[in-house]
Amino acid sequence: MKKLWGGRFTKTAEEWVDEFGASIPFDKELVEEDIEGSIAHVTMLGECGILSKEDVEKIQSGLLILLEKAKKQQLEFSIAYEDIHLNIEKMLIDEIGPVGGKLHTGRSRNDQVATDMHLYLRKRVNEIIELIKELQTVLVEKAEKHVETIIPGYTHLQRAQPVSFAHHLMAYFWMFERDRERFTESLKRINKSPLGAGALAGTTFPIDRQLTAELLGFDGMYENSIDAVSDRDFIIEFLSNSSILMMHLSRFCEELILWSSQEFQFVEMDDTFATGSSIMPQKKNPDMAELIRGKTGRVYGNLFALLTVMKGTPLAYNKDMQEDKEGMFDTVKTVTGSLKIFTGMIATMKVNTAVMEKATKQDFSNATELADYLAAKGVPFREAHEIVGKLVLTCIEKGIFLADLPLTDYKEASELFEEDIYEALNPYTAVNRRNSAGGTGFTEVKKAIGKAKKRLDEK
Numbered sequence: 001m002k003k004l005w006g007g008r009f010t011k012t013a014e015e016w017v018d019e020f021g022a023s024i025p026f027d028k029e030l031v032e033e034d035i036e037g038s039i040a041h042v043t044m045l046g047e048c049g050i051l052s053k054e055d056v057e058k059i060q061s062g063l064l065i066l067l068e069k070a071k072k073q074q075l076e077f078s079i080a081y082e083d084i085h086l087n088i089e090k091m092l093i094d095e096i097g098p099v100g101g102k103l104h105t106g107r108s109r110n111d112q113v114a115t116d117m118h119l120y121l122r123k124r125v126n127e128i129i130e131l132i133k134e135l136q137t138v139l140v141e142k143a144e145k146h147v148e149t150i151i152p153g154y155t156h157l158q159r160a161q162p163v164s165f166a167h168h169l170m171a172y173f174w175m176f177e178r179d180r181e182r183f184t185e186s187l188k189r190i191n192k193s194p195l196g197a198g199a200l201a202g203t204t205f206p207i208d209r210q211l212t213a214e215l216l217g218f219d220g221m222y223e224n225s226i227d228a229v230s231d232r233d234f235i236i237e238f239l240s241n242s243s244i245l246m247m248h249l250s251r252f253c254e255e256l257i258l259w260s261s262q263e264f265q266f267v268e269m270d271d272t273f274a275t276g277s278s279i280m281p282q283k284k285n286p287d288m289a290e291l292i293r294g295k296t297g298r299v300y301g302n303l304f305a306l307l308t309v310m311k312g313t314p315l316a317y318n319k320d321m322q323e324d325k326e327g328m329f330d331t332v333k334t335v336t337g338s339l340k341i342f343t344g345m346i347a348t349m350k351v352n353t354a355v356m357e358k359a360t361k362q363d364f365s366n367a368t369e370l371a372d373y374l375a376a377k378g379v380p381f382r383e384a385h386e387i388v389g390k391l392v393l394t395c396i397e398k399g400i401f402l403a404d405l406p407l408t409d410y411k412e413a414s415e416l417f418e419e420d421i422y423e424a425l426n427p428y429t430a431v432n433r434r435n436s437a438g439g440t441g442f443t444e445v446k447k448a449i450g451k452a453k454k455r456l457d458e459k
């Protein structure tokens with residue numbers, strides 16, 4: 001079939017070659033952005049006297065018809081027209097006649113595709129920012145209920161020191177807060193207009209780039225026409241921010257999976273976010289959490305794919321860059337889906353506070369309390385550590401915990417131990433006493449929740 005750019009060609013490619021080169025199977029996702037970009041472009045062509053008022057009106061009305069059809073998914077795309085830009089141009093010409101061919105005056109697909117993707121990402125990133133905020137809101141609500149629920153805190157996945165469950169949840173709140181900041185910050189770069197850069201060198205037509213930028217709601221425009229059509233770092237940044245977000249979600253999922261196990265039993269996923277086994281009737285698997293953890297891999301993959309695509313491409317546009325799209329679409333879908341599922345999972349999960357609290361009493365994670373006890377009475381911490389280490393060993397040999405060891409044994413280890421050590425050994429007390437700034441003490445945790453709520457109210 002004759003191509004819209006077919007003038008200098010004497011032969012046409014076979015269908016299977018066209019198929020390899022075409023992006024329409026996936027860039028049709030950009031249809032609305034593409035038409036909106038074209039409406040702004042043709043409006044500007046009219047304002048600048050480059051096209052007559054009459055032509056502009058015809059083109060605008062044709063584009064609006066296509067936009068309506070696009071929204072109702074009534075457009076039929078064809079591989080023969082390669083990509084979304086040429087498909088729309090062809091449809092426009094079919095709709096309003098040869099005047100449709102004037103739309104592409106002073107423009108190239110290179111600035112056009114870049115514009116489409118900036119518009120696309122602006123919308124999706126704003127949606128993602130809102131979804132992160134919803135997740136943070138749910139986290140704060142959960143945290144408020146569990147300030148005084150205590151759980152073992154871990155390092156190296158070994159019991160370390162007991163902490164407030166709310167404090168643990170709020171650790172993720174702040175990770176997501178940084179994610180939200182990163183996405184918000186990236187909007188500054190996403191919201192710049194490449195339109196009017198032409199193929200790479202600008203155009204001889206007296207266009208007004210400022211006007212198209214304003215019509216499309218951009219905050220400004222690319223300074224350099226070559227950069228405008230060559231830049232894909234706004235997408236790489238999106239993929240990178242998405243990878244970091246997914247990494248946070250994935251770590252949280254890993255904990256939920258562990259906590260749902262028979263060994264922990266700290267939480268139970270709601271039935272609506274778990275699945276059964278086709279063979280083992282007793283099973284209830286935290287599939288959704290596993291799947292988010294798994295999907296993190298594809299987002300990392302998308303980031304690395306695009307970094308690799310771009311690393312060897314000379315300025316300006318190269319067809320390699322068509323490879324920027326599928327990973328971007330896939331990441332938007334993956335991140336959006338993961339956030340929604342994850343928020344639902346957290347909101348509905350059952351927290352087994354009794355099991356958590358019981359766990360804090362069946363370990364040596366209160367050993368630091370004893371070392372601190374001696375250190376507070378003037379024993380150099382290093383010596384205190386040694387003394388308590390020996391006491392732990394004694395307990396292990398006797399098969400008991402520190403709270404079960406009689407005072408006489410403590411006295412033997414150090415005269416400074418008094419009856420009040422048993423209160424210090426209580427995990428609840430141990431948690432509540434840690435009120436250094438940002439610590440797990442209940443007063444600090446409540447303060448942190450207050451700050452978090454304020455942050456959510458502000459932005």
Ligand code: ARG
Nearest residue numbers: 023083109110113317321322
């Ligand atoms: N489908 C192309 C892409 O996604 C659009 C830009 C094509 N430009 C060109 N000069 N071939 O990158």
